[in-house]
Amino acid sequence: MPSIRVVNLKKYFGKVKAVDGISFEVKDGEFVALLGPSGCGKTTTLLMLAGIYKPTGGEIWFDDQLMNDVPPKFREIGMVFQNYALYPHMTIYENIAFPLRAKKMEEGEIKKRVYDVAKKLMIEKLLDRKPGQISGGQQQRVALARALIKQPKVLLFDEPLSNLDAKLRMMMRAEIKKLQEDLGITSVYVTHDQAEAMTMASRIVVFNKGKIMQYGTPDEVYRNPKNLFVATFIGNPAMNLIRNLSYIRKDGRAFLISKSLHLELPEDVAKKIEEAKKQEGLVLGFRPEDAEIVHEESGLGFWAYVYVLEPLGRDLIINLKVSETDELIKVFAESGVVVDKDEKVFVKLRPEGIHVFDSETEELIV
């Protein structure tokens, strides 16, 4: 299986810069997700990998072969589309056999291969039907079978699960991941669902507005977001942000302050802020699980009042506000925790869960 290397790839549609100079690498047999909001250029990138769109600039390499001008049929790729793109006038059998017919394969061999792959995906009973006569989940499997039948070297997925209902999506998520692991085919998976990207991919490319925001393992992008976009896009609920903070040093101790908030910082965090030479316009970020609600002041943290409670069964999300005008802060608590509405509580932060961003560049400082 080839590795994929994308170098400074660009795609402009007229004046619109759909993809604007991106570079990343997919290792041999790796499963990489392209994650981002709709219209961020992730699907355009995938279509360039498939050879359907011609890049405006930059290079696409499969191993040591430059692919820019290679038409799709010579790329040995399989692709699964969001709407499955099954051919409605052909039976399921003909749909799956279609890529093999392009290779002028002998009929006996085609039949054997179609039955093999149909069995693996548990659709062998549907082979005589037409795509309009089977369910969405089954169509999904047929699309997968059609992508796999010619034994591609690279698999490309374009939001393959977003047309399925939530339960089926969870199931197919695991199945596709297992299939990819078993076959070891280099795979690129486009999705706007961060849960899908986190659970399936070994590395995630986070996109926004045609540019790469961060490239790393799910853990890296979750734990160490490089900028505000990644911090807020990844994680559910998203990372809490408190904006418009200033940094001051008083009596040798370091603080982040605003009108309503006063937070003492650990020394190592303070040092980094000083190194970045930023005083104003700082943003504090922390994940809902990196904070704890307590009733008296202890360690790092700040006071806030309870706004509303969201019970989730196993956990409880406590929504807080520092003051009337601030954004909501969400904190996970175990369902046993007792707090009252409007009660003033202390939000205690884990020191390693503290992130500070520069609101101008949106980049991470600490």
Place this chain on the structure above:
Amino acid sequence: MRLSFYQRHADKIRIFLFILIMFAITSPIILSYAWLILRSFSVDMNGFIPTKLTIKNWRFLWSEIKGYPNIWKTTFNTAFVAVMVMLLEMIMTSMGGYALSRFDFPGRTSMMKFILVLHAFPSVSLMVAIYYVLKYLNMLDNLWGIILLKAALETPWATWVMKGFYDGIPWEMEWAGLVDGYSRFQVWRKIILPLVKPGVAVTAVFAFLSGWSEFIFINTFIFSQEFWTLSKYVKATIGDFRFADYGLLSAVGVFYALPTIILFFFVSKYMIKLTIGGVKG
């Protein structure tokens, strides 16, 4: 609770009234066809009542009538024009519609606007110009001249209609075909074309009917009886230099309309399912 007669049968009464109105609107057409058919089997008519039945009016089917060409030769000419116009239009519009829908070439938008404007011109106004063109091409008094003319005049509009059908096919379908190992042309032939079959059928039926019913160009640019089509034959029965033979006129008229009616019965089910410009599923 007491309801009035109208309230109890509201739906039925409404449908009955609806049918009555529709019948009143369509009756001029229905009645004129009924008259035509009855007249073709009678010696003379007293209003809507045939005075005496006969099949003499249909004699043109089995015998030559003086001053007219052979009916079967004429029918063949008509079918030849209709089928050729249909084939030409099918080939050109199925490809042209795809190009208009899928390719982004310079002048595409202005071309589409131009087609609309072009369609607004009545073809009669082109008559003199067409005469010179056909003369230059040595195609006067030649059925191929008529065929090319009809196809040329109708293709732009039909291409526009086909474009609508192609627009309804998602791009992914095409991309899937490319990834599956086919060339653009193969994808068009094996995947996209079968999906716009309803559009091709609509175009074909309209093209056939317009070829079948063509009169003005035939009347103007065809001079020899051996190249007459049925429309010209009907026109001749009304007569410039002879008395109108209403019996013959009716019979030939019915004969002329017959294929159209038969065709309609075959395709009506298919056509009603369509809205021009889209495919379901």
